[in-house]
Amino acid sequence: MREAIPAHKPWFSASLWEWIFTTDHKKIGIMYGVTSTVFFIVAGLMALGMRLELFNPGAQYIKPETYNWFLTVHGAVILLWWAIGVWASFANFLIPLMIGARDVAFPRLNALGYWMFFAASVIALLTFIPGNHIMTMWTGYPPLASTEGIGFAGTTALFVFIWHLTGFASIAGAVNFLTTVISMRQPGIGFFNMNLFLHGIMAANVIQLLGVPSVAGAVTMLFLDTYLGTNFFNPDKGGDPVLYQNLFWFYSHPAVYVMVLPAFGVISEVVSAFARKPIFGYKSMAVAIWAIALVGFMVWTHHMFVSGIPDWVKILMSYTTLLIAVPTGIKIFNWVATLYKAAIQYRTPMLYALGAILMFLIGGLTGIPLGIPAFDIAVHDSYFVVGHFHYVLGMAVTLSAFAGFFYWWPKVTGKMYPEGLGKLSFWVILVGSNLLYFIQLIIGIWGMPRRYYDYPPIDSWITMHQLQTYGAFILAFGVLLAIIALIKGAISGEKAPDNPWMSNSLEWRLPSPPPPHNFDEPPKVEEDYCPHGYCKF
Amino acid sequence: MKWMLGFLLIVAVSFAGEAESQVLARPHDLWDIIYKIWLIISVVIYAVVAIPSLYFMVKYRFKPGEREIGDQEHEGHWGLEALWTIVPLIIVLYLATHGFALFTQMRKPPENAMELKVTAFAWGWMFQYPNGKMVIAQAIKDTDDKKCKPEECYGIDGVFQNYVYIPAGVPIKAVLTSQDVIHSFYVQPAGVTQDMVPGRTTYAWFQINKPGEYWVFCREYCGQWHSRMFAKLKVVPKEEFDKWLKGEVADTGHEGADFKTANIENNKAQEVVR
Ligand code: HEM
Ligand SMILES: [Cu+2]
Ligand SMILES: [Cu+2]
Numbered sequence: 181m182r183e184a185i186p187a188h189k190p191w192f193s194a195s196l197w198e199w200i201f202t203t204d205h206k207k208i209g210i211m212y213g214v215t216s217t218v219f220f221i222v223a224g225l226m227a228l229g230m231r232l233e234l235f236n237p238g239a240q241y242i243k244p245e246t247y248n249w250f251l252t253v254h255g256a257v258i259l260l261w262w263a264i265g266v267w268a269s270f271a272n273f274l275i276p277l278m279i280g281a282r283d284v285a286f287p288r289l290n291a292l293g294y295w296m297f298f299a300a301s302v303i304a305l306l307t308f309i310p311g312n313h314i315m316t317m318w319t320g321y322p323p324l325a326s327t328e329g330i331g332f333a334g335t336t337a338l339f340v341f342i343w344h345l346t347g348f349a350s351i352a353g354a355v356n357f358l359t360t361v362i363s364m365r366q367p368g369i370g371f372f373n374m375n376l377f378l379h380g381i382m383a384a385n386v387i388q389l390l391g392v393p394s395v396a397g398a399v400t401m402l403f404l405d406t407y408l409g410t411n412f413f414n415p416d417k418g419g420d421p422v423l424y425q426n427l428f429w430f431y432s433h434p435a436v437y438v439m440v441l442p443a444f445g446v447i448s449e450v451v452s453a454f455a456r457k458p459i460f461g462y463k464s465m466a467v468a469i470w471a472i473a474l475v476g477f478m479v480w481t482h483h484m485f486v487s488g489i490p491d492w493v494k495i496l497m498s499y500t501t502l503l504i505a506v507p508t509g510i511k512i513f514n515w516v517a518t519l520y521k522a523a524i525q526y527r528t529p530m531l532y533a534l535g536a537i538l539m540f541l542i543g544g545l546t547g548i549p550l551g552i553p554a555f556d557i558a559v560h561d562s563y564f565v566v567g568h569f570h571y572v573l574g575m576a577v578t579l580s581a582f583a584g585f586f587y588w589w590p591k592v593t594g595k596m597y598p599e600g601l602g603k604l605s606f607w608v609i610l611v612g613s614n615l616l617y618f619i620q621l622i623i624g625i626w627g628m629p630r631r632y633y634d635y636p637p638i639d640s641w642i643t644m645h646q647l648q649t650y651g652a653f654i655l656a657f658g659v660l661l662a663i664i665a666l667i668k669g670a671i672s673g674e675k676a677p678d679n680p681w682m683s684n685s686l687e688w689r690l691p692s693p694p695p696p697h698n699f700d701e702p703p704k705v706e707e708d709y710c711p712h713g714y715c716k717f
Numbered sequence: 718m719k720w721m722l723g724f725l726l727i728v729a730v731s732f733a734g735e736a737e738s739q740v741l742a743r744p745h746d747l748w749d750i751i752y753k754i755w756l757i758i759s760v761v762i763y764a765v766v767a768i769p770s771l772y773f774m775v776k777y778r779f780k781p782g783e784r785e786i787g788d789q790e791h792e793g794h795w796g797l798e799a800l801w802t803i804v805p806l807i808i809v810l811y812l813a814t815h816g817f818a819l820f821t822q823m824r825k826p827p828e829n830a831m832e833l834k835v836t837a838f839a840w841g842w843m844f845q846y847p848n849g850k851m852v853i854a855q856a857i858k859d860t861d862d863k864k865c866k867p868e869e870c871y872g873i874d875g876v877f878q879n880y881v882y883i884p885a886g887v888p889i890k891a892v893l894t895s896q897d898v899i900h901s902f903y904v905q906p907a908g909v910t911q912d913m914v915p916g917r918t919t920y921a922w923f924q925i926n927k928p929g930e931y932w933v934f935c936r937e938y939c940g941q942w943h944s945r946m947f948a949k950l951k952v953v954p955k956e957e958f959d960k961w962l963k964g965e966v967a968d969t970g971h972e973g974a975d976f977k978t979a980n981i982e983n984n985k986a987q988e989v990v991r
Contacts, residue, residue, distance in 0.1 A: 238867035324898040331940020415916025457787025464798045486910045488919040502809035513801040519773035521788035545759040552816035558748045558908030561936040627905045629936045632944035636871035714786050
């Protein structure tokens with residue numbers, strides 16, 4: 181009878197002061213979520229701007245440097261704030277609830293991490309001031325990024341600081357999440373009966389710990405080269421621009437698993453809950469996650485197949501790259517097997533999760549040829565690559581994030597979202613995205629290069645670009661509907677029960693929304709606890 | 718590591734397809750082999766996953782009173798899980814190995830290849846033929862008071878943009894470098910991309926059999942006018958090419974648009990290629 185205690189204000193109705201100085205993991209999780217979503221929208225709007233410009237060949241509305249600035253911000257922001265940042269939101273909110281803890285292991289470090297992320301956000305906004313635009317692309321390759329006067333790369337320093345600050349936030353988060361999961365689980369929750377979401381988050385954060393230093397080093401050297409005249413990457417003075425690419429991708433390839441492994445976790449949570457059935461092959465699911473994280477560190481040169489590295493390295497990493505398809509395949513087959521003999525309820529989160537699986541499969545299948553140098557040589561840096569990573573990130577990761585939003589919305593806000601609007605948003609997003617992203621694959625096979633502000637007036641290309649732009653606007657409308665559904669739910673939704681989906685997982689045994697200290701006393705977990713079971717209570 | 722790869726290569730070559738000679742271009746014909754294999758495998762895999770999923774999605778719907786919870790005992794099956802570990806493993810090992818064999822062929826220029834030195838600069842290329850003849854293909858930029866129309870921006874104006882003549886049916890080894898930032902050299906019909914890195918020399922080889930006009934694009938982001946960094950290849954029969962190389966034909970249709978007038982003084986591309 182927790183409702184009877186009036187002293188419990190819902191934890192989110194706090195003053196601004198409380199928000200700023202909070203060390204509560206739930207509040208910090210919300211702050212991450214809001215920041216990520218705001219930047220997701222900003223990056224999406226910039227993408228719409230790019231799509232408008234590409235509607236016809238020739239210069240339309242914006243200058244090339246403006247396009248390049250939009251694209252740099254779209255890429256950097258959507259990766260660092262959305263595809264990585266949004267999982268910090270889920271991890272913060274959910275980890276303690278799922279393991280029965282009162283907070284994360286280092287609450288103050290956690291708050292510091294968020295404020296570093298916020299500082300990075302301020303820097304990102306500074307790049308909107310004329311004269312401060314960054315046109316380095318999110319990869320910031322030297323010598324373009326480190327040479328003033330050639331090529332118009334903009335203010336490289338801001339690019340570097342964005343990486344430093346988000347990197348700091350990532351490491352603070354990683355230390356915290358890993359320690360929390362390792363040392364604060366309730367007795368009864370072991371590594372092989374905890375939520376798959378926790379496995380996804382842990383693997384992602386191990387990658388962050390090991391990888392971020394590499395990219396931080398790379399951008400630091402980039403900064404020194406640009407402003408203090410060092411020559412790490414300057415070929416005229418014996419430096420090597422390809423070194424940067426190695427250091428950069430040593431993190432930034434594994435980083436795609438930082439984005440996608442938590443998404444896999446969310447899909448597992450949602451699918452098992454709405455299939456009302458334990459996840460099929462739990463152990464192989466968990467092992468697959470860790471296998472992907474491990475092998476993910478041995479494949480980075482597939483981003484450099486045409487950079488001028490030795491051919492034998494390309495072949496070696498081609499094998500390791502394709503090996504990753506195996507654990508990834510296991511996950512997909514296991515999800516499908518989970519649907520067998522299930523009792524599937526088609527609520528909004530389930531639609532998003534199933535959509536994420538079937539779209540991720542396209543992303544994965546188009547990723548395989550990119551790992552084969554003989555294939556990549558024709559499509560490297562083409563729209564085929566753009567289509568591939570939009571299927572993975574723009575669909576699999578983004579749809580999973582929305583699945584997660586709708587799924588845990590009752591727990592976070594204590595209110596139900598409007599079901600009809602939620603489902604509608606899914607279908608609109610699905611149609612728009614496929615129109616946009618599938619055409620990117622086709623036009624990429626035809627040869628359209630990536631990062632182009634303008635393209636030659638080839639008739640078939642023009643048609644394909646126009647269809648993409650229509651797709652982009654349909655997609656944007658779908659995202660708008662989803663956001664409206666969530667906000668409407670939070671404001672005027674029906675009161676949510678504690679466990680609307682009848683999940684067996686620990687977070688659903690708390691009231692919605694959870695009280696400030698989560699568990700008044702340490703929760704007792706049954707001996708055969710299985711978070712992916714159907715709730716027997 | 719290398720000997721292991723060598724061993725795999727021997728395995729690989731045994732099933733590498735031999736390409737026909739009457740094809741548009743190489744290595745595009747080799748690429749086409751792996752492309753088609755990949756496409757078929759992908760469509761099959763997609764069907765193998767999507768059809769059962771859709772079937773289960775329809776069949777095992779929640780039905781009040783009838784099917785309210787799923788089968789709680791159905792939690793895994795080691796045989797099935799082993800099956801979908803091993804079959805994909807075989808498929809990817811096959812793909813990687815076949816790709817390896819093709820790639821080896823793609824990277825090995827024939828002995829009789831004509832060497833073409835290409836130097837990239839922001840934003841354009843300088844092509845240098847074996848006899849020293851040079852052609853410049855430079856991006857056409859918009860200025861504040863003048864924007865080009867799409868046909869103009871991607872047309873041949875004969876001053877900055879010149880046709881790059883290539884003999885049909887002759888293998889070309891393009892030796893690539895850059896004098897400022899990283900660019901890339903993508904010959905569209907041949908389906909070959911190679912970065913042009915300052916301080917390094919890289920190469921790509923290709924052969925186009927059918928005369929005609931083709932695109933070359935820059936595919937590594939190189940700043941403001943990256944998107945207009947292109948060149949037009951004019952592939953002509955060998956005899957015609959030889960005549961052009963000796964300077965017996967004007968290199969473009971435009972009057973007075975000789976490559977020598979192509980703004981060579983203030984073009985830094987000159988300094989790099991000796
Ligand atoms: C409104 C939806 C979206 C539209 C219209 C859109 C469109 C685009 C366009 C036009 C490009 C540039 C292609 C080029 O010129 O090379 C691009 C690049 C990119 N997009 Fe998106 N996109 C959308 C959503 C997303 C999402 C959700 C993600 C990831 C979660 C994403 C990740 C990226 C990345 C990483 C790049 C590459 C940036 C670079 O090349 O530096 N996009 N997108
Ligand atoms: Cu990668
Ligand atoms: Cu370029």
